[in-house]
Amino acid sequence: MRIVNKLLQAGLRRSVQNDYARNENALQRMIEYYSRFSPTPLSLRQFLDFAQKSGDEKRSFKWLRQELPTRLANMVKEMNRLPDGLQAMPSTQLVTSWYQQSLEEVIDFDQDNANCRDLVEFNKVLEGIIQRHRNVVETMAHGIMEWNELQKHPEDGQDKIQYFLDRFYTSRIGIRILINQHILLFGDSPVRQPDFYGTIDPKCDVPMVVEDAYNGAKFLCEQYYLGAPALDIDVHNQIEESSEVNIIYVPSHLHHICFELFKNSMRATMERYPHACDVPPVQVRVTKGKSDLGIKISDAGGGASRSVTTRWFEYLYSTAPRPPRSEDARITPLAGYGYGLPISRLYARYLGGDLELQSMEGHGTDAYVYLKSLSTAAVETVPVFNSTTNEQYRRPHLTGDWVVPANQKLKQFRNPFNGH
Amino acid sequence: MRIVNKLLQAGLRRSVQNDYARNENALQRMIEYYSRFSPTPLSLRQFLDFAQKSGDEKRSFKWLRQELPTRLANMVKEMNRLPDGLQAMPSTQLVTSWYQQSLEEVIDFDQDNANCRDLVEFNKVLEGIIQRHRNVVETMAHGIMEWNELQKHPEDGQDKIQYFLDRFYTSRIGIRILINQHILLFGDSPVRQPDFYGTIDPKCDVPMVVEDAYNGAKFLCEQYYLGAPALDIDVHNQIEESSEVNIIYVPSHLHHICFELFKNSMRATMERYPHACDVPPVQVRVTKGKSDLGIKISDAGGGASRSVTTRWFEYLYSTAPRPPRSEDARITPLAGYGYGLPISRLYARYLGGDLELQSMEGHGTDAYVYLKSLSTAAVETVPVFNSTTNEQYRRPHLTGDWVVPANQKLKQFRNPFNGH
Numbered sequence: 001m002r003i004v005n006k007l008l009q010a011g012l013r014r015s016v017q018n019d020y021a022r023n024e025n026a027l028q029r030m031i032e033y034y035s036r037f038s039p040t041p042l043s044l045r046q047f048l049d050f051a052q053k054s055g056d057e058k059r060s061f062k063w064l065r066q067e068l069p070t071r072l073a074n075m076v077k078e079m080n081r082l083p084d085g086l087q088a089m090p091s092t093q094l095v096t097s098w099y100q101q102s103l104e105e106v107i108d109f110d111q112d113n114a115n116c117r118d119l120v121e122f123n124k125v126l127e128g129i130i131q132r133h134r135n136v137v138e139t140m141a142h143g144i145m146e147w148n149e150l151q152k153h154p155e156d157g158q159d160k161i162q163y164f165l166d167r168f169y170t171s172r173i174g175i176r177i178l179i180n181q182h183i184l185l186f187g188d189s190p191v192r193q194p195d196f197y198g199t200i201d202p203k204c205d206v207p208m209v210v211e212d213a214y215n216g217a218k219f220l221c222e223q224y225y226l227g228a229p230a231l232d233i234d235v236h237n238q239i240e241e242s243s244e245v246n247i248i249y250v251p252s253h254l255h256h257i258c259f260e261l262f263k264n265s266m267r268a269t270m271e272r273y274p275h276a277c278d279v280p281p282v283q284v285r286v287t288k289g290k291s292d293l294g295i296k297i298s299d300a301g302g303g304a305s306r307s308v309t310t311r312w313f314e315y316l317y318s319t320a321p322r323p324p325r326s327e328d329a330r331i332t333p334l335a336g337y338g339y340g341l342p343i344s345r346l347y348a349r350y351l352g353g354d355l356e357l358q359s360m361e362g363h364g365t366d367a368y369v370y371l372k373s374l375s376t377a378a379v380e381t382v383p384v385f386n387s388t389t390n391e392q393y394r395r396p397h398l399t400g401d402w403v404v405p406a407n408q409k410l411k412q413f414r415n416p417f418n419g420h
Numbered sequence: 421m422r423i424v425n426k427l428l429q430a431g432l433r434r435s436v437q438n439d440y441a442r443n444e445n446a447l448q449r450m451i452e453y454y455s456r457f458s459p460t461p462l463s464l465r466q467f468l469d470f471a472q473k474s475g476d477e478k479r480s481f482k483w484l485r486q487e488l489p490t491r492l493a494n495m496v497k498e499m500n501r502l503p504d505g506l507q508a509m510p511s512t513q514l515v516t517s518w519y520q521q522s523l524e525e526v527i528d529f530d531q532d533n534a535n536c537r538d539l540v541e542f543n544k545v546l547e548g549i550i551q552r553h554r555n556v557v558e559t560m561a562h563g564i565m566e567w568n569e570l571q572k573h574p575e576d577g578q579d580k581i582q583y584f585l586d587r588f589y590t591s592r593i594g595i596r597i598l599i600n601q602h603i604l605l606f607g608d609s610p611v612r613q614p615d616f617y618g619t620i621d622p623k624c625d626v627p628m629v630v631e632d633a634y635n636g637a638k639f640l641c642e643q644y645y646l647g648a649p650a651l652d653i654d655v656h657n658q659i660e661e662s663s664e665v666n667i668i669y670v671p672s673h674l675h676h677i678c679f680e681l682f683k684n685s686m687r688a689t690m691e692r693y694p695h696a697c698d699v700p701p702v703q704v705r706v707t708k709g710k711s712d713l714g715i716k717i718s719d720a721g722g723g724a725s726r727s728v729t730t731r732w733f734e735y736l737y738s739t740a741p742r743p744p745r746s747e748d749a750r751i752t753p754l755a756g757y758g759y760g761l762p763i764s765r766l767y768a769r770y771l772g773g774d775l776e777l778q779s780m781e782g783h784g785t786d787a788y789v790y791l792k793s794l795s796t797a798a799v800e801t802v803p804v805f806n807s808t809t810n811e812q813y814r815r816p817h818l819t820g821d822w823v824v825p826a827n828q829k830l831k832q833f834r835n836p837f838n839g840h
């Protein structure tokens with residue numbers, strides 16, 4: 001148990017093993033070693049096939065034993081490219097330590113000689129990782145917010161922070177799916193019935209998930225506004241000539257995305273019609289084509305101007321007030337960081353889809369969620385640390401290559417007009 | 421007439437003047453000289469104020485005498501950064517020669533001492549420039565298409581070509597507006613009535629322009645398909661509490677954009693419902709908010725997949741067959757290059773707006789046109805040649821920083837499913 005030997009390729013193995021016993025430099029060498037591998041993205045079809053057909057725990061263990069350290073190490077390497085000041089923030093160091101500890105715990109297992117007790121222990125380690133990393137989003141958000149407030153020109157480095165967070169949080173979504181699939185298939189209460197394989201539903205009823213998300217948002221909306229817009233849903237299935245729309249998907253991801261969009265649409269609608277008897281409904285259109293499944297969520301909540309909507313996917317932009325500073329980075333709440341939309345987009349993009357918003361100022365907003373219709377095309381989108389990544393963090397802040405009048409910058413004000 | 425002296429700043433003036441008489445290096449020095457200036461973008465408000473209040477021909481002449489060479493020279497410099505092979509194409513050389521000749525003709529005027537005859541002559545030169553440059557879009561398109569067909573890996577340089585053409589064609593839109601404003605205000609038949617100032621309509625009736633564009637497209641559509649979708653238009657004015665929507669704008673630009681979008685929507689709809697008695701209408705929503713004017717054009721023409729829609733704004737992508745090669749680059753037709761959408765987007769962006777498309781595969785497409793509600797915010801977007809521009813052409817083709825399975829690239833096929 002928890003042995004380092006036999007874990008690495010022959011050449012590196014012995015020296016790393018010795019180092020490991022002696023000092024913590026070994027960890028850095030492990031990170032170097034695993035970051036040289038590229039993550040291997042899987043399609044939903046591959047996840048499902050494994051769960052349905054050859055669901056062998058030892059095979060899953062061996063795969064994770066290589067893939068998890070690879071993905072963790074790629075991310076640790078990328079975190080090392082963040083500005084020094086940001087790396088030094090206590091929250092960032094906490095997150096980094098979680099990644100390092102999880103990597104260490106996984107590589108402690110012997111990939112080639114795991115017995116039944118090792119497999120049970122591996123499950124516990126995976127559950128521990130899920131627990132340890134559960135506040136990664138908030139903690140990283142907190143670190144970046146605090147660091148940002150210390151910057152003289154916080155706008156300058158924003159594109160790099162956006163780049164990093166999109167990649168960092170996407171990587172996290174993938175790591176969680178890998179771990180959850182293993183835990184749910186081989187843990188204490190395995191989920192392997194015809195209607196669910198781990199986190200994956202082979203017949204995910206899209207309109208039903210949409211309605212569930214709507215009901216969840218409606219519940220919150222009614223508590224606060226004492227009312228909520230109705231749901232008006234319309235389904236087109238080009239492929240199966242059916243009024244149903246099913247795909248192989250991770251329903252929790254889809255729910256997360258739709259719940260976020262409904263919350264925004266309801267808030268905008270109720271703010272615009274606070275005393276109306278007939279609040280305009282939120283309209284949803286679900287379409288399934290050969291390649292794409294589309295979900296369009298339209299509200300008549302007044303929309304927002306382009307100067308606002310172009311910032312809706314920025315991590316450092318939120319119309320809501322910032323959460324109070326906290327000495328304990330672990331308990332900072334997600335609400336108020338304004339991460340709902342960017343993270344929802346990452347969920348969509350993670351499996352080859354996307355999320356886009358179009359607003360008509362003075363009328364309302366349309367949100368478009370795109371997913372892949374085919375599970376073979378729904379392939380994980382996973383960041384890799386390579387020379388291009390390095391280049392992205394290194395390149396200087398370029399001046400504009402279009403002429404902008406001096407007063408144009410003033411237009412990037414924070415407009416509280418819309419609650420998105 | 422056509423004198424070089426007194427045109428340039430004291431230091432450079434004499435040497436350039438002497439050179440000019442002796443050899444054509446002078447032209448290159450003029451290009452160097454003027455490319456060091458940044459273009460000065462104007463707002464629609466400034467264009468209109470000048471036309472309404474202080475419309476003095478000599479002032480307009482002096483402004484153009486500096487601004488036109490600046491914009492032309494910035495573009496010539498940028499063309500010099502294109503790949504050598506592309507620069508050597510006869511079409512590209514033809515376009516470059518037009519830019520050089522026009523620049524030469526403008527700087528031949530003495531900025532400080534123009535008499536009445538000079539002003540008349542200047543008008544003729546401007547009309548000549550409009551004529552000379554009328555096929556710039558097609559000719560440049562032809563050169564790029566021919567060059568592209570000679571490339572082993574045409575995909576590699578596509579981002580740079582896209583970058584160049586977006587800037588080149590935007591610059592051309594601006595130059596044409598500058599020239600047309602002068603010709604229309606001070607030419608043989610000046611357009612300076614309450615309802616039109618040059619190309620600008622101070623009360624541009626947006627729904628009316630939309631309907632005109634619809635009728636133009638309907639005429640073409642009926643000729644080909646013996647029918648056309650109806651127009652269903654809906655207007656919201658948040659600002660003036662009115663059923664009308666007027667802005668200060670260039671109606672010909674707006675017409676160009678909407679005509680293109682209606683053509684696409686009608687084609688998609690008629691292809692999907694070739695024998696239907698009740699073809700679904702094209703739905704238009706016009707909204708005016710504090711900052712943005714929005715026009716949403718929605719069809720039920722079946723939409724297209726993301727693998728197709730993500731390429732709709734690429735110059736080198738068209739689902740239509742390529743026009744036949746021609747010995748005479750001047751007569752190549754625009755139709756067939758598939759430039760309709762990218763150029764329409766540039767018209768919208770030129771004055772601070774945008775054009776975006778969202779498609780629901782299996783159902784239809786929504787096009788969103790955004791314009792600035794306020795003429796003070798509708799400022800020209802003009803490319804400038806600087807170190808960032810240089811950097812864009814120089815930077816190497818980077819490998820991806822996300823893992824993509826090997827077979828994913830095959831998905832970028834050209835899908836003839838949708839006629840956009």
